[in-house]
Amino acid sequence: MGRADAGGPPRAGRGAGALIEIEDLTVRFGGVTPLDGMTVRFESGTCGLIGPNGAGKTTFFNVLSGFVAPAAGRVIAFGDDLLAMAHFRRARWGLRRTFQTEQAIEELSVAANVALAHEHSRQGSRASRREDVLGALEFVGLGDVDPDVKVGTLGARERRLVEVARAVVGKPRLVLLDEPAAGLPDEETDHLGRVIRRIPEHMGAIVILVDHDMSLVSACCEVTAVLDFGKLIAAGPTGDVLRDEQVVRAYLGTEEVEEAA
Amino acid sequence: MASIATLDRATRVRIAVVAALLAVLVFVLPPLLSLYWIDVFTASAIYAVVALGLNLLMGRVGLVSLGQIAILALGAWVAARLYAGTSIPFPIVLLIAGLITTALGTIVGLPALRVSGLYLALITLMLAGAITVVLTATNFPNGGHGFLGHTESATGSTAIRRPALAESDPGYFRYTVVVAALMFLLALWHIRSKPGRAWAAIRQSEPAALAAGVNITLYKLWALALASFMTGVAGGLLGPSVGKLYTFQFPTRDSIILLAVVLMGGIYSLWGALVAGAFMKLLPAILDSLNLPADLLTILFGVGVLQVLLTAPAGLAAQLPKDLARLWGALTRAGRRAPAEERAH
Secondary structure, three states: OOOOEOOEOOEEOOOOOOOEEEEEEEEEEOOEEEEEEEEEEEOOOEEEEEOOOOOOHHHHHHHHHOOOOOOEEEEEEOOEEHHHOOHHHHHHHOEEEOOOOOOOOOOOEHHHHHHHHHHHOOOOOHHHHHHHHHHHHHHOOOOOOOOOOEHHHOOHHHHHHHHHHHHHOOOOOEEEEEOOOOOOOHHHHHHHHHHHHHHHHHHOOEEEEEOOOHHHHHHHOOEEEEEEOOEEEEEEEHHHHHHOHHHHHHHHOOHHHHHHO | OOOHHHOOHHHHHHHHHHHHHHHHHHHHHHHHOOHHHHHHHHHHHHHHHHHHHHHHHHHHHOOOOOOHHHHHHHHHHHHHHHHHHOOOOHHHHHHHHHHHHHHHHHHHHHHHOOOOOHHHHHHHHHHHHHHHHHHHHHOOOOOOOOOOOOOOOOOOOOOOOOOHHHOOHHHHHHHHHHHHHHHHHHHHHHHHOHHHHHHHHHHHOHHHHHHOOOOHHHHHHHHHHHHHHHHHHHHHHHHHHHOOOOHHHOOOHHHHHHHHHHHHHOOOOOHHHHHHHHHHHHHHHHHHHOOOOOOHHHHHHHHHHHHHHHHOOOOHHHHHHHHHHHHHHHHHHHHHHHHHHHHHO
């Protein structure tokens, strides 16, 4: 398999200093192993994480968020041991995420949704909150939406963007986006792609993008890692990875996948 | 905090409605009512505060407690003991009663928060039962000696004192309304600020709340503590309003009835707590004055909860304005049609 080459762990990024190091991450639910010795580095910019359904992508996000405790492995982010932190403290550290099924809080206004992350993850002072919140809304392209309207009254596209704004407000360091384009029509996915591409340079954060939309992944991510049955099967520049034979097989489901099943 | 000038129209209307309601309750109502009805309104205001605690827990955080009446009883006990045994000023006694029930609510909450839903409801119900047992054994302080402050002799007992500026029944009613209004303000302030945003996130999705950095355990405990505080203060108001307290005034089943009226009033709006307070104390008095049996209430509440669950999950507080608007629409349509029909004949 592609993981753990002789020359060290596969790199899903360029540049010298590794910023997010995942080492031998393993998760077991009873007899199932959704993550099996995942070792990878995410170094900068926007990194893709793809794989067929059930490959372990969301489980990986859940480990980083603290919802799932791994059986083994380490996650070192910017030199800090992420897994040693209580889950709500990881947001203060700078970890943010969106969810596969969008989780904008319906009862709160657009601004309050973003303010929630700003104040609870202690991203800035009370005085700067309104400005930071409006800045994040502007950044995701919701500048023309009334910030005081309740999220429950918004459409699917705007709710997604509210959730993204919540993930980028303040000073995020690692942003996990779990299928942000699911259910969105093409032109809205294009807009989302432009927003995602701008996160690293504007916020200085590393973005990990999970999506099944390969055009979104190729448009946003310089580098991509591929999971299949909990194992990392490829990592590297997105174009190369998407042409990799093993990856194509995993997606098309030919013999080797069936054997593994 | 926005100044009045920058508030939108709906908020200004809301502030005006609340101010008018308070003015009616404090100035217009007392001279119009007999002492009996003033006492009924005082009890309704006190139970509106108790309902407010459960309204916050259920509507904002999604926690169900069936122990609120026991917390009310504890608050009433502590306050009665302090009124009888000390000369601590009235507002401070209310505060102490609230703080002691806060401590109890938090201590119970710590282990109870590991469970939720039906199990939390059961644990709080058991607590309510336990407190009732203890109260039956100790009785309420009524001017007797010793720590318990209870005496069996009718001559040795004294009525619980009232604040000097509110000795009369109308005066005490006004005092109660003001304290209740402060509790509603406290609730509103919480909902509009950091804890309210945390609670809204927790209720919809705990993972989303965690991802935003919300310390879920802290804010759930905070909600339990706040609800317990309000209920304790309400308990402190209760004793002086009735003069003497007895264990039978706090049956465990009242906690279940409280849940029903809070659901009927509506858990997603603070108005729902006012409606619930009226259901709890005003409605029985009205039925009584019409010579209808009190058991009718149980049936009414049963039907009411069913109706709420099936057709109006936001409760009466949300349903009433909608129904009134619909009624108004129907009346104006009928009004327009009637002259037209006259012309046709």
